[in-house]
Amino acid sequence: xxxxLICIRGLRxxxxxxxxxxxxxxxxxxxxxxxxxxxxxxxxxxxxLIRMLLGFKPFKQGTITWRFExxxxxxxxxxxxxxxxxxxxxxxxxxxxGGGDSLWPDRTVREHVSLPLSLKSWKGCPGRSLxxxxxxxxxxxxxxxxxxxxWDRKPGSRSAQGFGCSMSGGERQRVAYARAISTDPETLxxxxxxxxxxxxxxxxxxxxxxxxxxxxxxxxxxxxxxxxHDPSEWVGLPDTGVATVLWQFNRSARGQITLxxxxxxxxxxxxxxxxxxxxxxxxxxxxxxxxxxGVD
Amino acid sequence: xxxxxxGVPWLRSGFRIExxxxxxxxxxxxxxxxxxxxxxxxxxxxxxALFDAASARRLAEGVxxxxxxxxxxxxxxxxxxxxxxxxxxxxQSRAPRVLRYASxxxxxxxxxxxxxxxxxxxxxxLFPRPNRALIAIxxxxxxxxxxxxxxxxxxxGAVPLGQMEAARASGAHGVxxxxxxxxxxxxxxxxxxxxxxxxxxxxxSSLVGVIGATDIxxxxxxxxxxxxxxxxxxxxxxxxxxxxxxxxxxxxRRDTTQ
Numbered sequence: 001x002x003x004x005l006i007c008i009r010g011l012r013x014x015x016x017x018x019x020x021x022x023x024x025x026x027x028x029x030x031x032x033x034x035x036x037x038x039x040x041x042x043x044x045x046x047x048x049l050i051r052m053l054l055g056f057k058p059f060k061q062g063t064i065t066w067r068f069e070x071x072x073x074x075x076x077x078x079x080x081x082x083x084x085x086x087x088x089x090x091x092x093x094x095x096x097x098g099g100g101d102s103l104w105p106d107r108t109v110r111e112h113v114s115l116p117l118s119l120k121s122w123k124g125c126p127g128r129s130l131x132x133x134x135x136x137x138x139x140x141x142x143x144x145x146x147x148x149x150x151w152d153r154k155p156g157s158r159s160a161q162g163f164g165c166s167m168s169g170g171e172r173q174r175v176a177y178a179r180a181i182s183t184d185p186e187t188l189x190x191x192x193x194x195x196x197x198x199x200x201x202x203x204x205x206x207x208x209x210x211x212x213x214x215x216x217x218x219x220x221x222x223x224x225x226x227x228x229h230d231p232s233e234w235v236g237l238p239d240t241g242v243a244t245v246l247w248q249f250n251r252s253a254r255g256q257i258t259l260x261x262x263x264x265x266x267x268x269x270x271x272x273x274x275x276x277x278x279x280x281x282x283x284x285x286x287x288x289x290x291x292x293x294g295v296d
Numbered sequence: 297x298x299x300x301x302x303g304v305p306w307l308r309s310g311f312r313i314e315x316x317x318x319x320x321x322x323x324x325x326x327x328x329x330x331x332x333x334x335x336x337x338x339x340x341x342x343x344x345a346l347f348d349a350a351s352a353r354r355l356a357e358g359v360x361x362x363x364x365x366x367x368x369x370x371x372x373x374x375x376x377x378x379x380x381x382x383x384x385x386x387x388q389s390r391a392p393r394v395l396r397y398a399s400x401x402x403x404x405x406x407x408x409x410x411x412x413x414x415x416x417x418x419x420x421x422l423f424p425r426p427n428r429a430l431i432a433i434x435x436x437x438x439x440x441x442x443x444x445x446x447x448x449x450x451x452x453g454a455v456p457l458g459q460m461e462a463a464r465a466s467g468a469h470g471v472x473x474x475x476x477x478x479x480x481x482x483x484x485x486x487x488x489x490x491x492x493x494x495x496x497x498x499x500x501s502s503l504v505g506v507i508g509a510t511d512i513x514x515x516x517x518x519x520x521x522x523x524x525x526x527x528x529x530x531x532x533x534x535x536x537x538x539x540x541x542x543x544x545x546x547x548x549r550r551d552t553t554q
Contacts, residue, residue: 056461086469094465102458106480119467179466189465 003067004029005187005223006053013052013059013078015045021255023048025062028247028259032186033221035214035242037231040249045257046227047097047191049249052076053225054094054189055085066091068186090120093180097191097227100172103155103179110151112179113137120183137182143212144178145205146171169196174205181213188213188224194233206233214242324371328364336360365429366501369436370494376437377444378479384449406442408540413533414439432501440497444490446544451486452478 011025023045030036038046051057053064059078066074066088074088096102103112114137141151155175156166167175173196180188193209194202214222228234235244248260336356343352384403406414415435455478463477483490 051461054461054465056464082464083469086467089465089467089469092465094462096458096461098458099462101456102462104459104463104477104481105484115468116466119472121467176462179462183467 002032005032005067006030007063007065007067008053009063009065011052011059011062011064013048013057013061015043015048015257021045021251021257023257023259025049025259028261030223030225031243031245032223033243034223035210035234035244036223036225036247037234037244038225038227038247038249039229039231041251044249044251046249049259050189050191050225050227054092055080055082055088091186092189093183093185093187094189095173095176095180095191095193098195099176099191099193100155100167100169100196102176103172105156106154108152108154109141109146109175109178110134110137112155112175113140113182116179116182140178140182143208144174144181145201145208146174146178150175170198170201173197177205177209186222188222188226190224190226192227192229194228194230202233210234210242328368331367332360332364335363361429362501365432365436366498368433369440369497369501372433373437373440373497374444374490374494376441378448380441380445381448381452384445385452403442403445404541404544405537406438407446407544408537409533410536413536436497436500439500440493443493443496447486447489447493448482451482454485455481 006029008025008028010027011023013023015021015023038049040046048057052059053076055076061078064076066076068074068091071087071091074085076085076088107115114133117133117136138151141148150167150171153166155172173193177190177193180190188209190209194206197205209224214224226234231246235246245261249257250260251257339356339359340352343355346352347355380403384400415431459481460473460477463473468477
């Protein structure tokens with residue numbers, strides 16, 4: 001049995017700033033090669049856990065261990081300085097919450113994709129020439145469904161009044177995703193990736209993420225950690241052979257937050273009742289007691 | 297070739313950072329002299345058309361001196377301010393408490409000190425044999441540096457967290473992160489405030505360019521002898537410090553508790 005990609009042991013840390021509830025994760029293993037969906041209410045610590053996993057947020061107790069292929073384990077303690085985790089970032093692509101606002105205003109869309117290629121010691125590029133690199137950047141932008149009209153544009157800054165932004169929120173989100181996958185990292189960490197996308201393009205985009213990044217055959221297994229408020233978007237996809245694991249954040253009456261892994265089974269069911277319009281509403285999935293209807 | 301230990305790609309091993317610094321200082325001095333000579337010549341020609349020769353010479357020298365002093369103060373004070381801000385930010389989290397409070401005191405002492413007192417004490421302690429240009433540049437640069445430090449320190453808090461985390465996750469760290477992502481983001485946040493400080497420095501240069509640092513010192517010393525004990529100027533500083541420091545502390549506390 002292969003070792004899990006991420007092992008969390010005895011983790012305790014504050015969610016948000018002082019005075020807010022504490023999160024406890026006694027033990028959690030994130031297997032490699034799977035799509036891990038993290039669910040929970042607002043303020044339950046989903047983004048906080050992701051930031052702890054990446055070493056961006058300190059925590060009080062416990063350890064987080066990353067085990068990448070061909071790399072010694074990367075262990076994060078509560079106060080591990082972020083500067084000591086450069087090897088971790090070589091293998092991770094990250095889209096933060098509000099990914100569109102994480103774009104660098106003075107760099108073009110192409111630069112967002114090409115910069116990680118030069119900053120990371122990346123060996124996946126078929127050639128080192130500028131032309132080959134440029135072709136790779138364009139392939140990534142196509143994979144991330146970024147419209148060619150935006151490729152040479154700077155995303156600009158968002159002011160408090162909403163001025164100064166040259167791209168829509170959805171396009172910015174796609175660019176943030178393109179930047180994350182540019183070096184084909186072993187792991188993708190996506191914090192509410194679909195938040196800025198409209199319903200139609202959201203489905204198309206998520207489908208592309210799962211099939212293109214996770215489901216590609218003939219290459220090492222990829223892992224994705226995804227924070228989402230709507231897992232039906234992710235679990236209702238055609239069968240790609242990608243294992244899906246659901247993680248649920250819970251909060252007790254005393255405010256204590258815990259992370260649980262419910263039953264891993266995903267049950268498909270047919271809806272027996274008719275909708276208001278008299279037609280059958282369709283099929284759905286039942287996952288750890290939660291129903292996601294009409295996903296087919 | 298192996299990269300240099302500090303991680304700047306264009307600095308290769310075998311290249312001495314001291315060489316770069318000496319070249320930089322020489323270049324700045326040369327530029328200062330050339331710019332001064334050219335500006336003085338042009339202004340003298342211009343003023344000769346309006347005034348008599350002696351007045352034109354004095355005016356041209358005065359304007360050139362003021363301009364160069366302002367430019368040098370801004371050129372020196374701004375980067376020193378950034379360094380102070382970086383140090384102050386780092387000190388808050390990692391340094392021993394004694395060092396942290398020492399740094400805090402130096403920064404806040406200079407922030408609370410009126411510009412004319414800074415000029416006076418610079419002339420008294422740092423350059424005992426008064427050199428008008430050096431006193432002016434040092435005093436105005438320090439005056440600017442502490443304000444820039446405070447503004448930039450606040451600017452670090454305005455840098456979008458997502459942008460920095462994305463930069464780290466994209467492989468940027470150390471000097472590349474600071475120069476490529478952090479400082480540009482800070483500059484975007486504080487550009488307007490720093491421009492105002494530059495304008496203030498240009499205006500303050502009138503204290504030394506028009507009135508003259510040596511004049512101020514002469515007047516101050518004469519007044520000391522006639523009316524006041526020199527300790528009066530310590531009291532002036534303490535009064536300003538007591539008035540201004542609570543404001544700064546309050547502002548800092550608001551920053552950290554948001």
